[in-house]
Amino acid sequence: MTRQEFIKALTLLGISIPFTNLFANDKPSQKSTFTGNVLIVGAGAAGLSAGYLLKQKGIDFKIIEATNQPGGRMKVNHTFTDFPIPLGAEWITSDNIQFGQLVDTRKVLEKIKTTGYTQNDEYYVWHHGKLLRSTLDTLNYQKFIGSSWLSFFETFIVPSIYDHISYQEPVKSIDYTNDEIVVVSDKDRYTTDRIILTVPLSILQNKEIQLTPALPKEKAKVIENTAVWPGFKAFFEFEEKFYPSFVDYIIQPEIDGQVSLYDAAWGQASNRHILGLFSVGKPAKTYGSLNDSEFKNQALKEFDKIFDGQASRTYLKHITQNWSNEPFIKGAYISDYSAPKNVAQLQTPVDNKLYFAGDAYTNGYDWGNVHNAIHSATQSVNKILFN
Numbered sequence: 058m059t060r061q062e063f064i065k066a067l068t069l070l071g072i073s074i075p076f077t078n079l080f081a082n083d084k085p086s087q088k089s090t091f092t093g094n095v096l097i098v099g100a101g102a103a104g105l106s107a108g109y110l111l112k113q114k115g116i117d118f119k120i121i122e123a124t125n126q127p128g129g130r131m132k133v134n135h136t137f138t139d140f141p142i143p144l145g146a147e148w149i150t151s152d153n154i155q156f157g158q159l160v161d162t163r164k165v166l167e168k169i170k171t172t173g174y175t176q177n178d179e180y181y182v183w184h185h186g187k188l189l190r191s192t193l194d195t196l197n198y199q200k201f202i203g204s205s206w207l208s209f210f211e212t213f214i215v216p217s218i219y220d221h222i223s224y225q226e227p228v229k230s231i232d233y234t235n236d237e238i239v240v241v242s243d244k245d246r247y248t249t250d251r252i253i254l255t256v257p258l259s260i261l262q263n264k265e266i267q268l269t270p271a272l273p274k275e276k277a278k279v280i281e282n283t284a285v286w287p288g289f290k291a292f293f294e295f296e297e298k299f300y301p302s303f304v305d306y307i308i309q310p311e312i313d314g315q316v317s318l319y320d321a322a323w324g325q326a327s328n329r330h331i332l333g334l335f336s337v338g339k340p341a342k343t344y345g346s347l348n349d350s351e352f353k354n355q356a357l358k359e360f361d362k363i364f365d366g367q368a369s370r371t372y373l374k375h376i377t378q379n380w381s382n383e384p385f386i387k388g389a390y391i392s393d394y395s396a397p398k399n400v401a402q403l404q405t406p407v408d409n410k411l412y413f414a415g416d417a418y419t420n421g422y423d424w425g426n427v428h429n430a431i432h433s434a435t436q437s438v439n440k441i442l443f444n
């Protein structure tokens with residue numbers, strides 16, 4: 058049963074999934090006997106969360122990040138318009154906002170404002186050349202107002218672990234043959250007791266980091282066979298607003314991915330008319346294969362068809378983000394249609410030395426979003442501390 062089928066089955070049975078249940082395994086009150094040091098590869102949501110949690114426990118750790126900034130797929134553009142544009146993670150994909158794995162949710166919400174969709178928001182699907190009114194199935198999603206997932210990490214997490222992060226230092230190899238693990242980056246050589254690997258799955262699939270010994274066969278097979286969806290987002294500014302809150306393209310078969318158009322300025326203190334285009338899977342691959350001017354023409358042609366020619370008439374400017382072209386990301390996230398038991402395999406540690414955390418390395422209950430990356434980091438830290 059895939060995640061989609063599982064969630065659908067629960068919905069049909071009238072059972073909702075309380076978000077807090079995802080954290081049932083946590084053991085914060087137990088005392089740890091672990092006294093070694095930990096090296097975390099990657100400073101996205103998972104790497105930053107893992108570092109923050111280790112800091113709370115007084116464990117010696119270091120985070121090594123390939124790029125020159127924290128956040129990974131939470132990247133934000135601050136210049137396109139008068140509110141932050143999330144080029145990756147945008148929505149809080151839960152009706153029950155939970156920063157509580159890391160910090161007091163109430164304190165966060167005093168500083169970071171969010172808002173949710175309502176029944177009044179116009180939701181449509183684009184199907185066989187027709188725009189059809191429908192029911193918003195992302196009704197429980199929240200959006201940040203004037204901030205972002207990245208702001209949350211920059212405000213509440215990064216400051217206390219700032220000194221532990223080294224940037225612009227891609228890790229090249231990890232040798233975990235002996236008790237003392239040897240990690241080599243393009244700048245330095247480190248020894249450590251435990252590793253938390255938080256790089257996107259595609260980085261492991263492409264063997265960008267040489268692992269010695271090679272991963273166990275079963276684990277290597279699951280890594281190789283788990284589909285990572287390409288990812289592409291774009292934002293367009295228009296002179297007028299001619300679009301509703303949300304339009305989902307009906308993609309068939311569903312397993313091919315997703316395209317959504319949405320009012321990106323929705324809920325923001327802004328008078329600008331910004332339309333977002335979110336795509337993963339095959340459509341993202343197609344958009345990403347075009348050069349900027351081809352993409353603009355293609356997108357405006359599509360929007361004109363949906364909105365009676367209003368897009369090209371009122372177009373002002375656009376930006377794009379092709380996640381498949383990011384050298385240290387190489388995709389969006391693992392397919393929504395992955396098998397939960399395979400995802401759970403991705404998280405399994407190797408030899409009690411190599412631990413995995415991130416949106417792909419979960420317990421198989423859910424994956425592909427920031428909440429999952431945080432939770433996965435919590436689980437890996439707990440495994441290191443309490444196993």
Ligand SMILES: Cc1cc2nc3c(=O)[nH]c(=O)nc-3n(C[C@H](O)[C@H](O)[C@H](O)COP(=O)(O)OP(=O)(O)OC[C@H]3O[C@@H](n4cnc5c(N)ncnc54)[C@H](O)[C@@H]3O)c2cc1C
Nearest residue numbers: 099101102103123129130146147148228385415416426427
């Ligand atoms: C288009 C798009 C839209 C999305 N929308 C949402 C959304 O609305 N809501 C939501 O919750 N989630 C969304 N997500 C998913 C969300 O962004 C991810 O689940 C989350 O950010 C993953 O965090 P992570 O720490 O697991 O991985 P990442 O953020 O990918 O972090 C991994 C880090 O590892 C670094 N790295 C890679 N290779 C090396 C190396 N060799 N050495 C050192 N460092 C390395 C990378 O530079 C990166 O910083 C979206 C993602 C995409 C792409």
